[in-house]
Amino acid sequence: xxxxxxxxxxxxxxxxxxxxxxxxxxxxxxxxxxxxxAQPGGxxxxxxxxTLTSPGSMVFRNMAWGPHRDELxxxxxxxxxxxRTASGVKCLRFYAASGTxxxxxxxxxxxxxxxxxxxxxxxxxxxxxxDVPGIPSRARVSPxxxxxxxxxxxxxxxxxxxxxxTRAAIVDVRTGRLTPSLEAYRVVKDGHDYRAADVxxxxxxxxxxxxxxxxxxxxxxxxxxVRGDLRTRTVTTLHTNxxxxxxxxxxxxxxxxxxVRGLPKDAPWHLYVLDLRTMRETALAESxxxxxxxxxxxxxxxxxxxxxxxxxxxxxxxxxxxxxxRRISTAAVSPAYVGG
Amino acid sequence: xxxxxxxxxxxxxxxxxAEGTTRRVSAGRYRTAVAPTVLALGTVSLITxxxxxxxxxxxxxxxxxGLGLSPLGFGLLDGIYNGFSALVRLAGGHLADRGGGxxxxxxxxxYGISAACKPLxxxxxxxxxxxxxxxxxxxxxxxxxxPRDALISLSSTPETxxxxxxxxxxxxxxxxxxxxxxxxxxxxxxVDGYDAVFTVSFCVAVVGVLVLVLVLxxxxxxxxxxxxxxxxxxxxxxxxxxxLLRGRDLRRITICALLLGLxxxxxxFVYLLLxxxxxxxxxxxxxxxxxxxxxxxxxxxxxxxLADRAGRWRVFLAGHAALLLAYALLLTSWHxxxxxxxxxxxxxxxxxxxxxxxxxxxxxxxxxxxxxxxxAVVQTGQAxxxxxxxxxxxxxxxxxxxxxxxxxxxxxxxxxxxxSLTALRPREATA
Numbered sequence: 001x002x003x004x005x006x007x008x009x010x011x012x013x014x015x016x017x018x019x020x021x022x023x024x025x026x027x028x029x030x031x032x033x034x035x036x037x038a039q040p041g042g043x044x045x046x047x048x049x050x051t052l053t054s055p056g057s058m059v060f061r062n063m064a065w066g067p068h069r070d071e072l073x074x075x076x077x078x079x080x081x082x083x084r085t086a087s088g089v090k091c092l093r094f095y096a097a098s099g100t101x102x103x104x105x106x107x108x109x110x111x112x113x114x115x116x117x118x119x120x121x122x123x124x125x126x127x128x129x130x131d132v133p134g135i136p137s138r139a140r141v142s143p144x145x146x147x148x149x150x151x152x153x154x155x156x157x158x159x160x161x162x163x164x165x166t167r168a169a170i171v172d173v174r175t176g177r178l179t180p181s182l183e184a185y186r187v188v189k190d191g192h193d194y195r196a197a198d199v200x201x202x203x204x205x206x207x208x209x210x211x212x213x214x215x216x217x218x219x220x221x222x223x224x225x226v227r228g229d230l231r232t233r234t235v236t237t238l239h240t241n242x243x244x245x246x247x248x249x250x251x252x253x254x255x256x257x258x259x260v261r262g263l264p265k266d267a268p269w270h271l272y273v274l275d276l277r278t279m280r281e282t283a284l285a286e287s288x289x290x291x292x293x294x295x296x297x298x299x300x301x302x303x304x305x306x307x308x309x310x311x312x313x314x315x316x317x318x319x320x321x322x323x324x325x326r327r328i329s330t331a332a333v334s335p336a337y338v339g340g
Numbered sequence: 341x342x343x344x345x346x347x348x349x350x351x352x353x354x355x356x357x358a359e360g361t362t363r364r365v366s367a368g369r370y371r372t373a374v375a376p377t378v379l380a381l382g383t384v385s386l387i388t389x390x391x392x393x394x395x396x397x398x399x400x401x402x403x404x405x406g407l408g409l410s411p412l413g414f415g416l417l418d419g420i421y422n423g424f425s426a427l428v429r430l431a432g433g434h435l436a437d438r439g440g441g442x443x444x445x446x447x448x449x450x451y452g453i454s455a456a457c458k459p460l461x462x463x464x465x466x467x468x469x470x471x472x473x474x475x476x477x478x479x480x481x482x483x484x485x486x487p488r489d490a491l492i493s494l495s496s497t498p499e500t501x502x503x504x505x506x507x508x509x510x511x512x513x514x515x516x517x518x519x520x521x522x523x524x525x526x527x528x529x530x531v532d533g534y535d536a537v538f539t540v541s542f543c544v545a546v547v548g549v550l551v552l553v554l555v556l557x558x559x560x561x562x563x564x565x566x567x568x569x570x571x572x573x574x575x576x577x578x579x580x581x582x583x584l585l586r587g588r589d590l591r592r593i594t595i596c597a598l599l600l601g602l603x604x605x606x607x608x609f610v611y612l613l614l615x616x617x618x619x620x621x622x623x624x625x626x627x628x629x630x631x632x633x634x635x636x637x638x639x640x641x642x643x644x645x646l647a648d649r650a651g652r653w654r655v656f657l658a659g660h661a662a663l664l665l666a667y668a669l670l671l672t673s674w675h676x677x678x679x680x681x682x683x684x685x686x687x688x689x690x691x692x693x694x695x696x697x698x699x700x701x702x703x704x705x706x707x708x709x710x711x712x713x714x715x716a717v718v719q720t721g722q723a724x725x726x727x728x729x730x731x732x733x734x735x736x737x738x739x740x741x742x743x744x745x746x747x748x749x750x751x752x753x754x755x756x757x758x759x760s761l762t763a764l765r766p767r768e769a770t771a
Binding site for chain 2: 001006009010013014017018020021024025027028029031032035092108112113131133134135137153154195196197198264265266267291307311312
């Protein structure tokens with residue numbers, strides 16, 4: 001084959017492949033238009049005022065298609081499937097308590113996305129901004145509203161790299177003092193100082209004393225529940241096989257996801273509650289695998305997200321192992337019960 | 341004049357005359373130009389790296405945001421796969437040598453497998469199939485590496501081999517830098533456009549395979565590297581490939597690569613140390629590998645040329661000296677603003693002075709009919725040594741903390757470099 005023919009063959013193939021490539025990009029960008037249209041039968045969403053202090057309401061990220069997709073929205077806690085009021089603030093993950101909110105959002109740059117954490121006041125005005133080093137995963141605010149924490153996945157950079165790590169950050173909202181990674185804390189494991197390059201933290205949850213927190217520590221392929229002390233900057237292991245802990249309002253129990261033997265590798269978790277006084281585990285009535293940091297609606301009820309048609313739906317289940325899971329809201333994630 | 345170690349193989353005469361032929365062919369075209377096959381392979385690598393790095397760049401986001409999976413624990417697969425990929429590489433090298441130089445076939449198969457994996461990503465939605473697809477993708481990479489490097493070495497003269505590898509590595513790295521950029525532009529133009537990223541990545545990979553086929557397979561193409569006859573004294577059997585290690589030069593090179601590999605801390609640890617010790621802000625963390633790649637890209641060709649002139653061995657060791665200096669900078673208490681740049685520049689220099697240069701140096705000691713197997717042996721030795729080092733480094737970090745672990749590696753690297761410099765120095769084999 002002559003050089004000319006070879007170039008012709010190559011040019012023809014490149015043109016054909018370019019057509020396929022362009023078509024796939026156009027197809028994917030047309031999705032933007034579809035998602036800006038509200039779906040028939042979906043929840044009604046209208047623009048309005050959202051505050052983190054209005055009594056008896058639930059604030060969450062609205063995932064329903066339409067102009068207010070991904071915005072923080074609110075519904076009455078008593079009517080979670082009712083009409084939604086949207087705030088105009090877009091977040092990937094969110095949590096709030098005592099008039100302080102934390103919103104993890106993407107910043108679309110010219111060549112790549114970056115992520116940041118916004119500390120919001122009760123009227124969703126930004127009080128502070130922090131860089132988040134990877135894809136946002138969990139967010140929490142202490143019951144006092146004085147501390148906020150978030151977890152991000154920091155991902156592989158080598159060829160087909162599949163090694164991921166997590167980074168958990170805690171900030172004192174009043175002073176702005178940031179601990180970018182809990183890895184800076186001293187780790188006491190089984191009574192001894194512990195150091196390892198592979199230590200990862202995620203899923204921080206705060207007690208109401210502005211000093212104690214709980215989180216997951218992972219090392220050498222095992223996960224641990226740790227109790228942390230913000231003053232001595234120490235974490236101590238308490239229990240194994242605990243991920244994404246969530247402390248009950250009275251501070252006596254931890255709801256968490258437990259890796260259960262025999263489940264598929266990518267959906268291995270069941271919801272459990274651990275009694276911190278007796279260290280007794282109770283399996284909850286949800287039989288599906290849950291990958292979320294559950295939220296305590298009150299001292300008897302948990303709320304969590306499961307994958308749904310438009311991303312995620314919210315479910316509720318009693319915290320004592322009785323009853324049955326019930327869907328309370330579709331196309332919603334990251335709920336926070338605000339206003340007492 | 342190129343001098344083959346007479347003990348390196350039983351086919352010295354055949355090899356010497358073969359080298360002469362290669363040289364005459366390219367001398368007849370342009371005395372100083374890089375061989376067309378090298379440029380073609382560089383182009384294929386560039387295109388393929390654009391394709392594969394597009395996927396790598398969006399994979400974490402796709403798993404977490406696109407599929408809602410938790411990517412932790414995914415790394416477990418890495419450890420198991422490291423051992424397997426070493427075997428694949430050796431198998432690729434051996435297959436390429438059998439039947440009288442099937443380098444281009446095995447390389448083509450490797451590129452083809454990787455290309456075929458891209459559309460499969462559109463169908464996989466859970467961790468196990470995605471893990472398998474990535475493993476297949478890397479099998480393709482493992483298969484093609486040694487035959488591709490053999491083709492580069494066979495299509496360039498011994499005096500310009502360092503530069504040929506330098507050109508190839510520079511093009512390869514350019515692709516690796518472009519890939520993530522393309523991927524993010526697509527994500528920017530779309531909503532959740534992971535399917536578009538995978539589709540475009542596939543199209544790009546097919547172009548890469550097509551360039552390879554059009555240049556190496558279609559008759560009448562640029563002078564493809566001459567295929568050595570099968571009935572040469574050293575038949576390309578597995579035993580012959582392992583027997584290469586009896587030759588003094590290749591054994592020395594392999595032992596040096598192993599020793600130095602044992603003290604080469606893996607990239608991710610270097611970036612982690614940079615961040616911890618120098619306080620690189622989080623938002624820059626993802627950009628650190630780009631710094632290394634940029635330095636690698638800019639220096640690969642000049643250092644390859646330098647290796648041709650000053651001696652590959654010297655440049656290879658100097659590259660490790662650059663790495664040693666990078667470790668030393670990480671250990672100092674001086675925390676100037678220029679330090680991260682200096683460390684990344686040294687890290688990139690290390691790659692530019694060692695990656696292709698090692699292949700060029702090893703090519704001198706491997707007869708043509710065993711070129712793929714020989715290069716695969718050296719690459720595998722080095723890769724396994726580095727894997728052992730990252731396990732050891734992780735353990736040392738756990739026991740003693742990051743600073744002491746790095747100090748230990750620095751001492752180990754200095755020791756290994758000294759041993760390589762004195763006891764194991766091969767006869768310099770360049771013109």
